[in-house]
Amino acid sequence: MTSATQLPLHEQTYSLEHDRFVDLLSQTENLLIIQDLDGVCMGLVKDPLDRQIDTGYVIATQAFDSHFYVLTNGEHIGERGVNGIIERAFANAVVVREQGHYLPGLAAGGVQWQTRQGELAHPGVSVAELAFLEQVPDRIRQCLRQFAQTQHLPLDSTTLENCIQSSALANVASPTANLNTFHSALAGDHNTYLALQQTMQSLMDTLLTEAAEQGLGDAFFVHYAPNHGRDETGQEVIWLSQGEESGTTDFQFMLRGAIKEAGVLALLNRYYAQRTGTYPLGKDFNVRVAPHDHQALIQLVQDHFDPAAMPLMVGVGDTVTSKVMEVQGQRVAKRGGSDRNFLHLIQDIGRTLEVGNVVTYIDSSGGELKNRRPLTIEHRQGQPVVIAGPGDPADQADPLTLNVVFPGGYQEYCAAFQTAAANRRSR
Structure with a gap:
């Protein structure tokens, strides 16, 4: 799509000027560039095992070597990790490693670091924490089987x-219950699916209690995706089906x-070290010691x-939500989405330091998951114009x-x- 205004991209909203991007x-x-993955x-897709990635895109990331990192709540490794997706795409794991086709950056919300050669680390994570996480997938499977039996699922x-197997994601640092396949299989049985959400939420609460009993009370939290933001205590608010x-x-059982957003600072810290030889926050800085x-x-950056x-930062994500709700007689905007906070931080770092950081949104509503609002487009004078974003139209103060x-x-x-990668290589 072609240019239509002279405003710099970071001052625009819902710009379709992809040529300037x-x-x-x-x-x-x-x-x-700090970029999410799924979507x-x-x-x-409903089952993460069905994900596919284009080898042309993977190769293109190398044109931005040391200028490109992923930041995802998924994981690099494991049966459903992105490394396996890349290896299957190239049909040769040895070539992927030797040619540096793994995607560098942070996974599992920021606690799993990987280089292009697939060298992996979990900065700030203890053996006891990883041991507790290891048994979570089995607990998810047990819970799902018990639910199916109790509810007499058809x-x-x-x-x-x-x-069950598609729903229990055995991630090393972020074991997850993914209910997409159940939502599809239950075929519109809203009450049963709602009960399943509540059952899984209860399991997550039980796991947190058990962790505390083992001396790991401050080790974990639950990430709901998508969600309705955070409550007054800082806990994420589940989005119950409607x-x-x-x-x-x-339902991701994650390391506190x-x-x-903390991952943004961890990546920025590494980026500075590559360019200047010095880690502004120290070589051992990781998301687990960052403020929330x-x-x-922002103050830490300043x-x-x-x-x-x-650097000029470009944040790229696809999960940003908002919903205006009635709470105690007041209309309140519940803002969430797993990409919201890291994109917001990139935006405000740019504004604070007067750098033209660009927030980039990918409309993933056309995928198999039906929990996101598509962009609304009109044609004016023959040109497409986005007139509404992924949030609630009633939320005018996002x-x-x-x-x-x-x-x-x-x-x-x-x-x-x-295209940008090809142009960058030819500079």
Whole structure:
């Protein structure tokens, strides 16, 4: 899509000027791209084992070597990790490792670091914590089987077992219950699916209690995806299903501190070290020692990072929600989505330090998951214009601005990204 205004991208909202986005990625030398994965460079599917990634996109990321990192709540490794997806795409794990095709960056919300060669680490994570996490997938499977028996689910044994195996994600650092296949299999049985959400929430609460009894009371938290933001205590608010909306489908039992916004600072710290030889926050800084508060994170940047070396950051995500609800007689906007906070931090770092950081949104509503609102587009004078974003139209005070959007989903974004990579290589 072509240019339509002279405003810089970071001052625009819902811009479709993809040509200028490509130029920004191609021509900016001091650039740091921080990008989510599912729904951004891969389609959203019900079963993570069905995910596929384009090898052309993977190769294109190398044009931004040391300027590109992923930041995801999924994981690099394991049966459903992105490494396996890449290895299957290239049909040769040895080639992937030797040619550095693994995606560098932070997974599991920020506690799983990986290089392009697949070298892995879990900064700040203890052996006891990993041992507790190891038994969570079995607990999820047990819970699902008990629920199926108690609720007398109308599923044959093969379908039920497929749903259970697809739902229990044995991630090393972020074991997850993913209810997408159950939502599909229950075929509109809203009450049963709602009961399943509540059952899984109860299991997560039980696991937190058991962890505390083992001396790990401050070790974990539960990430709901998508969600309705956080409550007054800082806990994420589950999105219970309404109508055809699935609401929260992912119940991730995660290490405390594994929040994407903290991952932004961990990546920025590494980026500075590559360029300047010095880690502004120290070599051992990791998300588990980072503050959780938005303003505290910005203050950390102001206090420790040289503004003269600050890169132009481009944040890329697909999960941003808001819903205006009636709470005690007051209309309240519940803002959430697993990408919201890291995109918001990138935006506000740019505004605070007067760097033109760009928030980029990929419309993943065309995927298999039905829990996100599509962008609304009108044609004016023959040109497409986005008139409404992924949030509630009644939410008129959202602090997050989506500068550049890709209504065509991950395919449209990946095409632009690959064009930018080719241009950057030819500079």
